[in-house]
Amino acid sequence: MRPLLILLIFFSSLNAFGQKQSCKDDCSCTVQGKVVDAANLKPVPFATVQLANTNKGTTTNEHGEFSLTALCVDEFDLVFTHIGYKTLTHHHDQFHNNPVIKLAPDDLILESVVIEELSNANAFKSNTTTKIQGKDLDQIKSSSLGNVLSSISGVSTLTTGSNVAKPIIHGLHSNRILIINNGIRHESQDWGQEHAPEIDASLIDEIEVIKGASAVKYGPNALGGVILIRPPEMELTSHLHGDLNLKGETNGRAVDGNLLIQKGYGNLAWMAQGAARYQGDMSAPDYELTNTGMREYSTAFGLRYHRKNLDIKSFFSYLDQELGILRGSITGNIEDLADAINDEVPDFTSAFSYSINTPKQRVTHTLLKTEAQYNFSNSRLDIAYGLQMNNRQEFDVRRGSNNEVPSIDLELTTHSIDAEWLHPIVNKWEGSIGGQWLYQDNNNIPGTNTIPFIPNYNNTRFGIFITESRPLNPNVEFDFGLRYDIQLASFRGRDSRNDIFRNEQNFTSVSGILGISKTLKTSGKLRFNIATAWRPPNIAELYSFGKHQFTNEYGFYRYTLEGETLSTSQVLDNNTLDVKNELGYKFIANYTFSNDLIQIDASPYVNIIDNYIYKAPGGISGTVRGTLPLFIYKQTDAVFAGADLTINYQHTLRWSSKISGTFLYTKDVGNNDVLFNIPPNMVSYGLSYKTKIGEYEWGAKADISYTFKQYNAPRVIRPEVFVDDPDYNPFIDNNANFDFTKAPDGYALVNLASELSLQKWVFSLRVLNALNTSYRQYTNLIRYFADEPGINFQLGVQLKL
């Protein structure tokens, strides 16, 4: 209670700060930084650093470091020059101190870039994070966001065929992880396992994954981790430049392209981006995957205005996706399911086509955001407003003209305001206090000709937080944070008789984080962090009702159990049934070590989730379509424990290796049972070769990965058992979860890549699944029906404009 009060007082006294004397008044402004070679990251000594349009300047020392003191301005352009390198102008203000200037050699394609202290960097130094950026991201960013993220150890994907991929962090996905896109919480219909985040990976400049629970800074849902997505930075002083990527792929006969252009005018900068993808049916090694085509169009614009202490950025992005889902994955009843599982080749398999029929998804997502940063002399205020409009249409295989009508048609509008004040450093305490307000309106768009699967709802959420860190000694840093959230929800839906039901409910929770990071003498670093996170039950968990894929499912408020008898005739609410918030407690440790030869990153973790919500088999029901298994939502306590490991080793200047592995063990502690859809363990080895011949740079890479069979999978009851005995009750003497097939066998995959750079051009060839292996992925929802895609040659060309 007391910290929250302090926090409130802090918040209200915000205006009192920030009026201190500026360094301009007594010519005491300074800047320090470091210049490194963009290609090999080695320091560049004796580079010239000049204050633009003045004769004030210096050179870097032997460690590439520079420092300018006694300046009478706190904002200026710095010009970096050195023989053999491209000149760079960087607009500096005192609130982004210690810039790292990556100077690009003259003869290379690389652009010179500046790495500032990130404004929306994650708050805690004890967090375990991994980034994908630069060339690593360029190579893979034409695939879906989920697939891009799965290149990080500890992150995998929950897929529905090849087009729909959701990230899983340490075994948690959907509502249990959070995506912060461009500083704004990505809000969508993420309750569905087959609803992928509506974000185009090809417009992304940098991705960072926080593997700890991070509710304090970002609010509910961050039980497994947070994905931070950043668009290209708009440099204030830059000529018109950009980047064009084109790619062709043999599997799916896809073409893919994206373009980025940007320019800065000193105190104004803009960027524009566009991307498109056109893909037909993918194919597995032995057959076509009919109806797995996709279309994707996206565009983004950014504008930045900077004046003295004020920095304003506006950003608009729009994404439109049409995603085909394997036709053979649709089954009517349990006998169809048995047939489909036993079919060698899925039903409805036909020759390659670009056309997309039902089942399919059509989604659009619009983000409009404006953010302002105001720098006081020793503190900073950030305010961001975001508007998101998410529309999701799902088309099932239906009779007659209804085949053209979506059976789910939802429109979600989200307004959010984030405010954060980075307070002056007080007694070595560095940190921020902030608040978030969010308002959401979800509506079913009429005309689906079926009773809505989820009701209409509104959410209003308010959260306040404080994050602080303090060095305990020069090598040890201490972090803590605290947050309070309240969410007010109102639901309006229709029951199976088309009668209206209504409910209002609020959810509150407190979250916290404690962490410590220690720099070791041996170029190593240790981080420990324990954090809590929470989320309210989502809309589908509370209210879903009816057929979903080949099961019938019922949310908490839509069923009652009297003894063994399941009844779905009434709609409950929070007065008649207490559904608790999910509460997560995640402990994660991280060890990193880095020198010229070897880099190690190891993180063991344990995540305990109270009131874990899951779908449990609830019996079977005779329907007009025959027998359907019933699933009901329940709560239990669950444990997720595991470890991620990555080791990079530089054998010689040209050869390097990367080894990585993930291990995860989970358990439903409440029922002494196993959990569904937990990614299996995996190991991988990659060997890279890099060389430079004159103006050419050439690199090649081979990756081999082995994914183990999920040994910790539910018991198996084949659908034939239900077919042979329509009255079979799988829970008569065993209440454990079951699956219709056993987990797929382990498999090895080989991917190859080669890249040739020449001045402004990069030519690349990648071969995915190079051995054309037939395999099935445990966390693919259509693994019952079809193999994963086979070999895929991807030929790409990139031009730096």
Next chain:
Amino acid sequence: MKYLNILMLALLVGFASCDDDDAPEAENEEEVIDQVILTFSPAGAGADVVVTATDPDGDGAADFVTPAIALSVDQTYTLTLEINNTIEGESITDEIREEDDEHMFFYEFTSGLFSSPSGNGNVDSRDGAVNYDASENDADGNPLGLTTVWQTAATAQSGKFRIILKHQPDIKSATSTAQDGESDIDLEFDITVN
């Protein structure tokens, strides 16, 4: 904590004044089949045997109710199916008839119930005999099966009678089976021939 909650709630209510509270519009459940009527009309004199299978609660958990069928021995019946959406007062039969190129009824029954067709129907194997009314055949000459003819056995029998409606868009053919496509209807009835 309590006071904080109240304070926050007050803040929220202030913010949330733009709340709308509209419920989803009522939708016509066009997809639903909640009634299947089997009418066995005996050749010549005699009353029709009508069996009505119904769904008590739509997508709810309660079972579809399938009453038993009782037929007379050594009698030829014409079975006609009527399929309804009683919520909307809509006949699905016509819809199926219009899309005869995508739909087909398959029948399965205990051997010995009927002297014609013999065997156990065409669910296990498409080649199994079922007396389809050829006038309902689709443009490709494949049967639809809303109307079928059954001759009961000469001696008393009992067993099961199962009706499956398959939706086979683009894949219905002379050889497509009860294992192809999706089941729109799959109902099993107890049956006696007496």
